[in-house]
Amino acid sequence: MSCIEKLRKAAEKADSLVCVGLDTDMDKIPALLASQKDGGVKFNEAIIRSTSDLVCAYKPNSAFYEAMGSRGIEMLQRTCQIIPGDIPVILDIKRGDIGNTASKYADFAYDIIGADAVTVNPYMGFDAVRPFLREGKCVFVLCLTSNPSSEDFQMFDTSGGCLFEKVASKAVEWAEEGEVGIVVGATRPGYMKKIREIVGDMPILVPGVGAQGGDVEAVIGECGGKSGSTVVNSSRAILYASSENDFPEAARRCLNDLRDKINSVRKER
Numbered sequence: 001m002s003c004i005e006k007l008r009k010a011a012e013k014a015d016s017l018v019c020v021g022l023d024t025d026m027d028k029i030p031a032l033l034a035s036q037k038d039g040g041v042k043f044n045e046a047i048i049r050s051t052s053d054l055v056c057a058y059k060p061n062s063a064f065y066e067a068m069g070s071r072g073i074e075m076l077q078r079t080c081q082i083i084p085g086d087i088p089v090i091l092d093i094k095r096g097d098i099g100n101t102a103s104k105y106a107d108f109a110y111d112i113i114g115a116d117a118v119t120v121n122p123y124m125g126f127d128a129v130r131p132f133l134r135e136g137k138c139v140f141v142l143c144l145t146s147n148p149s150s151e152d153f154q155m156f157d158t159s160g161g162c163l164f165e166k167v168a169s170k171a172v173e174w175a176e177e178g179e180v181g182i183v184v185g186a187t188r189p190g191y192m193k194k195i196r197e198i199v200g201d202m203p204i205l206v207p208g209v210g211a212q213g214g215d216v217e218a219v220i221g222e223c224g225g226k227s228g229s230t231v232v233n234s235s236r237a238i239l240y241a242s243s244e245n246d247f248p249e250a251a252r253r254c255l256n257d258l259r260d261k262i263n264s265v266r267k268e269r
Contacts (some may be wrong), residue, residue: 003138003179004115004203008228011056016259017225018258019090020051021207021235022060022079026068028240028249043247044079047239050248051255058083059205059233061092073112074269080114088116090205091141095128096121102131110137111233115212119183119205122167126174134176138203141174143195144166146185148207156252164191168198181205182218184223186214186232193224199227209258216261225266234258 001009011017024044026034033039048058065072080089085125091113095105109115109132117138120129132139144154144164156163167182174180184195186208195202204223206213208234214230223230234255243251 001136003088003136004228006086006116007057007138007203007231010087011227011231013054013086014259014262016054016056017152017220017227017232017262018055018255018259019057019059019205019231019233020047020055020238021092021233022047022058023235024060024075024079025064025146027133028243030243030245032245036102040063040072041078042074043080044075046248048079050080050252051238052084052087054252054255055087056227057231057261058091059090059092059235061235063092076113082144083213084106088134088138090119090138091115092118092119093119094119094121094142096125098127099131100103102128106132108188110134117179123159125258126170127221129174129180131175133174133180136179138179138181139174140181140183140203141171142166143171143182144184144188144191146187153250155173165194165198168195171202172257175202183207186219187264189215189218189222192219196223201229203229203231204239205231205233207235209234212252216258217265220262225262229263232258232262 029043039078065076091109110116118132119140122141131141154164171180171182182201183205186206238251238254241254
């Protein structure tokens, strides 16, 4: 099964466009778990068990695990093994190298961690994307991000539109070689409609809803509410909905509220 098909089926099964970002910070999880050797894995497992019927994907951010060294890599591996097999794992690594180096990054993401998809920085062109285009896997290309200094490059005016528009167009070309999606920050709704017009039904991963202030109505209004085509990520707001032992239940409530809000907007469109 293709990754995009897996994503669509998971979204339809859960009636959800929500992806939970597993950006697990050991300094923020409940103290009782933080003090345990496998506390991070137990925290992630509790989150996954409590939310897996409400999501279309999970997105662990590799940096939070790499920062812990070998213990963190093991934690990331075990976390991905816990995620039900019918739910896609998008590994947020934002790699952007070429040749053998990119191939090794792909080996790590797919063969060691077991991800279904990755995020990639396309600054070096298709050479930075091609190594990740394996059968059944998907590459989410950074297109337009939420950070203020993204305008240094992404909004640069070219003869064919802004640079982010060129990236979106290239992503469509690259999709002829394999499964490709793009990443568009939730705080950029004014540009989403244009991007959606360029990429059609291509999956758009939308981080920034929740703690970063992205507006659900604006995102769905511009990006659309089709299962498998819009993936709305929320991380901190769900993971740390409670700092107490009721964190799994609090995470589920927060996620369910977001899912219901998104679905309410979808029904209005």
